[in-house]
Amino acid sequence: MDDRVPILKKNSNRKANCFLYLLTCCATISGFLFGYDTGIISGAMLSLRTYFNLSSVWMELIVAGTVGMAALSALIAGTFADYFGRVRTILLSCVVFTLGALIMAFAQSKEILLLGRIIVGIAIGLSSMVVPVYIAEIGSSNIRGVLVTFNQLFITFGIVIANLIAALFSYMPTGGWRYMLGLAAVPSIIQFFTFLFLPESPRWLVAKGRREDARKVLSKIRSSDTAIEKELYKIESLIKTSSFDQAKCSTLQQIFQTHHVRKALMIGCGMQFFQQFGGINTIIYYSATIIKMAGISNNTDAIWIATIVATVNMLFTIIGMVLVDRSGRKCLSTVSIAGMMLSCMVLAIGFQLASTNKLPVTFWQPAVKNTSFQCENYRSCHDCVTDAHCAYCYSTTGPFGTNSSCLPYLSTSVQNFCNTSHLTKGYLAQDYCPSTFAWIPILGLAMYVMFFAPGMGPMPWVVNAEIYPMWARATCNSISVGVNWTSNLIISMTFITLTETITRHGTFWLFFGICAIGTVFISVYLPETKGKTLEEVEQLFMSENDWQDFPNKNFNDILSDSSEKIEFDRQTDVK
Numbered sequence: 001m002d003d004r005v006p007i008l009k010k011n012s013n014r015k016a017n018c019f020l021y022l023l024t025c026c027a028t029i030s031g032f033l034f035g036y037d038t039g040i041i042s043g044a045m046l047s048l049r050t051y052f053n054l055s056s057v058w059m060e061l062i063v064a065g066t067v068g069m070a071a072l073s074a075l076i077a078g079t080f081a082d083y084f085g086r087v088r089t090i091l092l093s094c095v096v097f098t099l100g101a102l103i104m105a106f107a108q109s110k111e112i113l114l115l116g117r118i119i120v121g122i123a124i125g126l127s128s129m130v131v132p133v134y135i136a137e138i139g140s141s142n143i144r145g146v147l148v149t150f151n152q153l154f155i156t157f158g159i160v161i162a163n164l165i166a167a168l169f170s171y172m173p174t175g176g177w178r179y180m181l182g183l184a185a186v187p188s189i190i191q192f193f194t195f196l197f198l199p200e201s202p203r204w205l206v207a208k209g210r211r212e213d214a215r216k217v218l219s220k221i222r223s224s225d226t227a228i229e230k231e232l233y234k235i236e237s238l239i240k241t242s243s244f245d246q247a248k249c250s251t252l253q254q255i256f257q258t259h260h261v262r263k264a265l266m267i268g269c270g271m272q273f274f275q276q277f278g279g280i281n282t283i284i285y286y287s288a289t290i291i292k293m294a295g296i297s298n299n300t301d302a303i304w305i306a307t308i309v310a311t312v313n314m315l316f317t318i319i320g321m322v323l324v325d326r327s328g329r330k331c332l333s334t335v336s337i338a339g340m341m342l343s344c345m346v347l348a349i350g351f352q353l354a355s356t357n358k359l360p361v362t363f364w365q366p367a368v369k370n371t372s373f374q375c376e377n378y379r380s381c382h383d384c385v386t387d388a389h390c391a392y393c394y395s396t397t398g399p400f401g402t403n404s405s406c407l408p409y410l411s412t413s414v415q416n417f418c419n420t421s422h423l424t425k426g427y428l429a430q431d432y433c434p435s436t437f438a439w440i441p442i443l444g445l446a447m448y449v450m451f452f453a454p455g456m457g458p459m460p461w462v463v464n465a466e467i468y469p470m471w472a473r474a475t476c477n478s479i480s481v482g483v484n485w486t487s488n489l490i491i492s493m494t495f496i497t498l499t500e501t502i503t504r505h506g507t508f509w510l511f512f513g514i515c516a517i518g519t520v521f522i523s524v525y526l527p528e529t530k531g532k533t534l535e536e537v538e539q540l541f542m543s544e545n546d547w548q549d550f551p552n553k554n555f556n557d558i559l560s561d562s563s564e565k566i567e568f569d570r571q572t573d574v575k
Helices: 004-027 029-051 056-084 086-105 110-138 144-169 176-182 185-195 202-207 211-221 225-242 251-257 259-277 280-285 287-294 299-323 329-356 381-386 414-421 439-452 459-466 470-501 504-525 534-541 544-549 562-574
Strands: 390-394 404-408 427-429
Touching: 004 029, 004 110, 004 144, 004 185, 004 211, 029 056, 029 086, 029 110, 029 144, 029 176, 029 185, 056 086, 056 110, 056 470, 086 110, 086 176, 086 185, 110 144, 110 202, 110 459, 110 470, 144 176, 144 299, 144 459, 202 211, 202 225, 202 470, 211 225, 251 259, 251 470, 259 280, 259 459, 259 470, 259 504, 259 534, 280 439, 280 470, 299 439, 329 439, 329 459, 329 504, 381 390, 381 404, 459 470, 470 504
Parallel strands: none
Antiparallel strands: 390 404, 390 427
């Protein structure tokens, strides 16, 4: 009989962990959608620009429409998650995402396309806030970091799939972008029907007074009845002692009046700020564009290289999953953002070298007569391709720029003019200049995602999911996710403008400086949270005065009430 006890316990552990991982995988379909939408716009933008004749401002609007609405919806997501529950909020995000994807797929104008992007942004804002919270609340302390990092892994997986689909549909001359954007509806529908059968967060259930429902959920994701009772008592006691009178003040007021919660919020928002202002979404949203800026010749090649970069991102996220509960959050975050800083330097140097090697326009031969364009006035490749109406026609025989023209880019027929004007075989460059230094920015891109993926990719989400008390968790996460998306909005709306205003290399030197400040911030302010329960993490942010006022110094104090302790001990003995 004694020999069978360990086997039963092992089987019980395995069953609980399997169900826990199942819940996590279903929840992180939202992460996949997040990543898919983030990645697909990079490839689709190359076709959308031509199809809708988009200006630089409209390109930024198409990207930023989703981001801006995600920022706004993230701010209200906490209220939804607290009132309706984590699961219902995820279900709502699935419905909204499906609607937005279908509108984008059937858009007949750039205005309708923008509307679809905005609707998708609502769904992403809701899910990006609630999913990490849901995973953290169902996870056990020893694997919580791994589980939350699953969400980041699915985000990177979504980006890879998005790039693959973009590459495949780039061969479709017209309408391929519709399939790219519309296919996002499929995983959102799958997640909706999956979540109809999945349980609510046990901590939310306890907070709503549904103790028995919480016990049923915990019985499926914990291996021991003793552990279930201990966790239930701890959650209940902390909710009672850390709750406040909502009639006297709002949750938001209480957050800013509570020193240690305010401090945690500052760190959480700082993590999200530096994740975005470090430049990650210029790498993701505009990866294909950046690769063309570096000197890659055509759209399809740029998309395939962007796919390789996205794959590196996904693979190195797995490294983060392995290390998050071993090395800890602080170590991974610090090394990661320092590496991002180095990568931005490589990108800046690559673009700076390319800019110093200005390719000349050697002569003008009118290919298309149109007095409204002034392409013949440009004397360098950079000036030529900066004008959306012009393209650089050059030969690959001999040094770049020895035999070249700047031609009006009115239709695909301009390629024929390039080939027949003065070159045996002419190559047409639009939006890029051919460069022998193209490999340096591409190396910088690969380095960036290699450093970003294990640390600053998942860690801001992991940290924010675990550093707040139960009563403030949803609201604080809404604020920090709002900071994330607002920062994302600013970066995505200004990237192309920045490259035109302060140059491409100047833009990445700016990101270099921001990453340097972020390295110092994380090193000084972020505490280590690995291996601690959600209730214990709260105490890391307390000063000596906060600690004296806090009634829950440890688990024995939480169970100091004799009736509760006797009942707990009795149930423990019975089990």
